[in-house]
Amino acid sequence: MARSIGLALVSGVTAMVLSACSSEADSPVATASEAPSPATATPDEEAPDNGRVPLTAGTTAAQATTLCAADEAQMFSCTLRGGRIASVCLAQGAQGEFAQYRFGRPGAAPELVWPTKPGEQIEWASAPYSGGGEAQMSFAVGDVRYVVYSKVVRTNFTPGETNDPAITDGVVVLRSGKVAARFSCDGTELKPVDVNAARAHLPEAGDLFTYDTE
Template sequence: MRALPAFTLLLASCGGGAAENEAGPARERGKPVVAPAAALSPVAAPAPTSPLGNTVGCAPDEDRIFSCKVASGKRIAICGTGERDAEYRFGGSTPELVLRGGRWASVPYSGGGEAQIVFANGTTRYIVFSRMVRTNFAAGEPNNPAISDGVIVLDGEKVIGLQLCDDADTVSIDYDLAEAHFPRADELFSWETDRADRRTR
């Protein structure tokens, strides 16, 4: 399979109209857009096979590391497909975009913390995040945390997309499952996820 341009994959993950046109024939045949091994950077080593079903969610025999619905009604899921293997999936009733491999990182904050899982396609990175940050530092007052989950998309260091989970049944990043399926990085992959705080307050 030939590598798809990163721009096409970005629009597919963000639900853009251009991706509907470019990726449409594949979905008409019932096949998701799967980033091939050659398109992935070394930090997101691809799994040799993809146990895709008819839904974006994780199969019963897969670990559900992260899952939520975004405002468009489409779903993001990160599913553990085997020991040290996992996939990022995005789509509506069927997967439209699948990225394999990934790395994870986490940091504690005063009154919260953040976990991130990154998947790469060339210079484009999809960073799924779960964060809780303190918003009130007045003495004796409650923390008033801002809690957000979603995906931020970067081309190099430039933010080109941000989607927040809009789902009462969001499954935030499971730290234990992330540790089981991904190599750990020493630092977060982007601090731009703080943009989510301004949207959730």
Template sequence: MRKIGTAFIALAPLLLGSAACPAREQAAAVEEQPVTPGPAAASALCKPVEQVIFECGLGERTVAICAGGSGETRYVQYRYGTADALELQHPAQPFGSGTLAWSSTPYSGGGEAQISFDNGAYTYVVYSRTVRTGFGEGGNAPEFSAGLFVQRDGRTISRKSCTDPAAAEVDIAAAQELLPPGAFRYDD
């Protein structure tokens, strides 16, 4: 359940094991170091030892932001697809290059949190948003939305909404702790 604060809303890889590759050694070590699970105990794309920073179903597919490891081996990774077939992971390996970033903006009676990354000419953005829709006797009447949009050269080319937006929240506290701040992206 989302909590409305006074200033803002708390919007709320396959690891390979091989002794021949240092990145794979790090990945194997990470699997042995569980992190505190995120808000959801079960995840379609994040491993049980990973923290779920964001996850939602998009029909037949799922999008998730998963964090794992600790200390120097901490990582955050975007995943899209199904548990049986990931279609996109960014970075491709948990310790690979590629930076995800968080951003947020307040709205009257709500706000939006995002996690995004650039992949060539494309920008991928997962978001959770709360907008106040009621101002009368009935109170706030918040409307929740969450999903994924993809932009190419700054223009939105794909938009997918979460099947249960009220349950899909960006864990903004975890995002702020683990990721650098980035530019807020507007879905045109």
């Protein structure tokens, strides 16, 4: 399967991990249709020329496994339960490149796009675990926070035996700091959190936005 544990990213700073695969959540809190959606895409005629113009119905994604356009780098992308896609794309705006989260079905206008205004910016964070680590990208609208993550956790500590890592990727939705929805990637054409791109383009938070990603 096209999912590899890119622990080569653990160079320089041990916490910078992750090129990961995914698994279904055992008991997701809600379906995609039930997840809070505090922001939506702006129609073309309403989108301001401010460098935060969202992907709209008139913009075609590069393929059915991402909501990023063909000329945009994927900082994260995966197919979730129910056929929806969550992507973080390195888009080009009037003020240069910026990261934008998009959520929805392929071939349709995204149900959620963020940011859409100047000054809004996705943040990233990472943390080391024994034999692995976790990287996240996140943004908040009011009391709702969206967190995309890629995570590797060692499960076997027997000397001389393999690590047997548990590898997961997905999206967690928090409302007032508590998990409101949790979606695991299904492994289809997964693009885990790109730590190098996050480091280059996003402000870094001091800690993970949530440790409740499984």
